[in-house]
Amino acid sequence: MASGNIYLDDLRVKPEVIDPPKDEDLVEVSEDVNDPDQQALKPNLTVASSVHELLECPVCLNAMYPPIHQCSNGHTICSACKPKVHNRCPTCRHELGNIRCLALEKVAATLELPCKFHTFGCSGIFPYFNKLKHESQCAFKPYNCPYAGSECSVVGDIPFLVNHLKDDHKVDMHNGSTFNHRYVKSNPHEVENATWMLTVFSCFGQYFCLHFEAFQLGMAPVYVAFLRFMGDDTEAKNYSYSLEVGANGRKMIFQGVPRSIRDSHRKVRDSYDGLIIQRNMALFFSGGDRKELKLRVTGKIWKEQ
Known part of the structure; x- marks a missing residue:
């Protein structure tokens, strides 16, 4: 999984990538994939997917929710798994301490993601921090x-x-x-x-x-x-x-x-x-x-x- 520092460096170079694509932009992409303006939107969609991967805890592999912790090298872990690894980073073995990854938490707030039960028929798209509550009550939950x-x-x-x-x-x-x-x-x-x-x-x-x-x-x-x-x-x-x-x-x-x-x-x-x-x-x-x-x-x- 990419380190937090690499992600933050990329965020400073390309701050626009954290903005979620607007609804009308998504429609235009599907209608005219050869339009140069629409081609420029593809990196945004790719980055959203990459951020979703960054929000995956390396221990339990579930999505991370605040507080998201990080070590001094920028590797992140969810709050539930932090005590399980005895306060040692599972990636580099450095001590975790009590460092919050506030930047990743803020980026997560901009995301909208499909319900994890979409393969069972749920077509809903939800803000990142509402997704977990929906999934616990989703009518399509197996x-x-x-x-x-x-x-x-x-x-x-x-x-x-x-x-x-x-x-x-x-x-x-x-x-x-x-x-x-x-x-x-x-x-x-x-x-x-x-x-x-x-x-x-x-x-x-x-x-x-x-x-x-x-x-x-x-x-x-x-x-x-x-x-x-x-x-x-x-x-x-x-x-x-x-x-x-x-x-x-x-x-x-x-x-x-x-x-x-x-x-x-x-x-x-x-x-x-x-x-x-x-x-x-x-x-x-x-x-x-x-x-x-x-x-x-x-x-x-x-x-x-």
């Missing part, structure tokens, strides 16, 4: 794979993730808004967080993930079942669902709104936002000699009017 227990790092849009769940995780896929699932565990006294199941349902033109998991709540093992919506929270609120488990004249029912897969599986589980079944009650529902878990969970999904 979703994390909802498959729990594998720490899967795959991201993508909903159609891509549905195929990913089916092809790579071999998840059961069902059509319809009602379900009747049977969960069997040979030794219910051994409760591990990896003991869970996932099923995907397609209904109302949407996809829903039904989770069932055993986990430790305090000193006692419990079972939890809950539904997640494959989409954003605003859409998830258009739907409701119910879960029911019972036997021997007893019944437990949970009704709620599915959580978006924007919320992680662990977050939903740890908030107990679902059907919670204590082990003793689960064994009672299983019948027999209480040595094997046999739960039948039924449910339905409906769209709110």
Whole structure:
């Protein structure tokens, strides 16, 4: 990455390059690329791209936001990574100190950049210091794979993730808004967080993930079942669902709104936002000699009017 001093020297020689091209200039470039006046604008566009590269932290490779720090040789680093390198420049190993790169911060304020999710369909252009906030809320932001227990790092849009769940995780896929699932565990006294199941349902033109998991709540093992919506929270609120488990004249029912897969599986589980079944009650529902878990969970999904 180019040093801060080289950039500042170039800035003194060509101060005009930090001015962002006007909208009308951009139109003229696309309309008449042979015009000598428009040819002169190309260096400005190239410099804007170069400045964007200068704003990339050499450690985390993310865009840098104020305060941007630099060493005595002009090499820059973001404030989040500064303590990670023990106050030593990752480029030249000199001590970083508390030097701010104010010139680069000012230049960043002049930039307008596309959303990083433009490949997923976002066409917005944002001022540099507003871009991060937009991206955290961007409707085109890809979703994390909802498959729990594998720490899967795959991201993508909903159609891509549905195929990913089916092809790579071999998840059961069902059509319809009602379900009747049977969960069997040979030794219910051994409760591990990896003991869970996932099923995907397609209904109302949407996809829903039904989770069932055993986990430790305090000193006692419990079972939890809950539904997640494959989409954003605003859409998830258009739907409701119910879960029911019972036997021997007893019944437990949970009704709620599915959580978006924007919320992680662990977050939903740890908030107990679902059907919670204590082990003793689960064994009672299983019948027999209480040595094997046999739960039948039924449910339905409906769209709110």
